[in-house]
Amino acid sequence: MNVERGGKVFWKHSGAFSLGMRTEVALLPAEKLGIVVLSNAAPSGLPEGLIESFYDLVLDDKLQRDWIEFANRMFDEEVKRELGQERDYSHPPAQPTPPLDLSAYTGKYVNDFFGPIELAERLGGFILRIGPAPMEFGLRHWDRDVFIYQPAGESAGGLAGVRFSIDPSGHADRVLIENLDIHGQGTFSRVK
Numbered sequence: 001m002n003v004e005r006g007g008k009v010f011w012k013h014s015g016a017f018s019l020g021m022r023t024e025v026a027l028l029p030a031e032k033l034g035i036v037v038l039s040n041a042a043p044s045g046l047p048e049g050l051i052e053s054f055y056d057l058v059l060d061d062k063l064q065r066d067w068i069e070f071a072n073r074m075f076d077e078e079v080k081r082e083l084g085q086e087r088d089y090s091h092p093p094a095q096p097t098p099p100l101d102l103s104a105y106t107g108k109y110v111n112d113f114f115g116p117i118e119l120a121e122r123l124g125g126f127i128l129r130i131g132p133a134p135m136e137f138g139l140r141h142w143d144r145d146v147f148i149y150q151p152a153g154e155s156a157g158g159l160a161g162v163r164f165s166i167d168p169s170g171h172a173d174r175v176l177i178e179n180l181d182i183h184g185q186g187t188f189s190r191v192k
Contacts, residue, residue: 006059014048026051033058045071087178089148089159097144102126105145105164105172109188114180117188128162128177145172151179 003010011027024047027034035054037047049068056063099105102121110116118129119139126139128149139147145164151157160179164172173190180186 005055008059010055012051022047024048024051026055028055031058043075045073045075048075087161089142089161093143096142099141099144099147100166100170104166104170105147105175107172108191109175110191111180111185111188113185114188116191117175117177119175130177 003012008028008030011029012024014022014024016023022039022041022044023037025034025036035051037050039046046068049066049071052067052071053063056067105126106119106121108116108118114130115132118134120127120129126141126147128137128139129135130137135152137149137151139149139162142148142161145166147162147164148159149162151160157179160177163176163178165174165176167173171190175188175190177186177188
């Protein structure tokens with residue numbers, strides 16, 4: 001990516017945002033100067049913050065701001081969006097509304113991008129089965145037609161919501177899985 005700063009063109013690229021490492025390279029061709037930052041910190045804005053601080057010191061002889069704090073704040077917001085974690089499920093609602101009977105939510109649902117899922121009662125609990133070799137995730141009630149679960153995998157973040165839409169008959173006709181809805185593709189429709 002080409003970026004201009006102080007009338008000078010920079011070539012910058014970042015990578016490996018959420019897999020346990022972070023990288024950034026920034027070149028200033030006019031000055032024949034470059035810097036690469038490699039880290040085992042994920043996800044954080046540390047590489048970007050160090051590079052911006054480096055160029056502040058080289059070009060201006062002083063820091064213009066706390067770039068690491070700024071970059072970390074930007075990364076925190078971006079990671080929440082990318083992992084479908086824009087809602088905070090770490091503190092339960094003070095007075096949650098009880099759910100419908102679980103039979104109103106159970107069934108098979110499908111999505112053109114992710115394929116089929118199943119929501120089922122098992123041993124007194126409520127589970128989500130998802131994936132080509134279905135993985136099972138226990139769901140906990142949050143509030144009325146919202147349940148939460150902990151996704152798995154190297155890119156999984158914290159708790160994600162499973163939000164049901166209820167039709168006039170009192171049964172769920174759609175379910176939105178928040179951590180799969182990053183690009184608006186997380187809604188599953190009930191299979192009739």
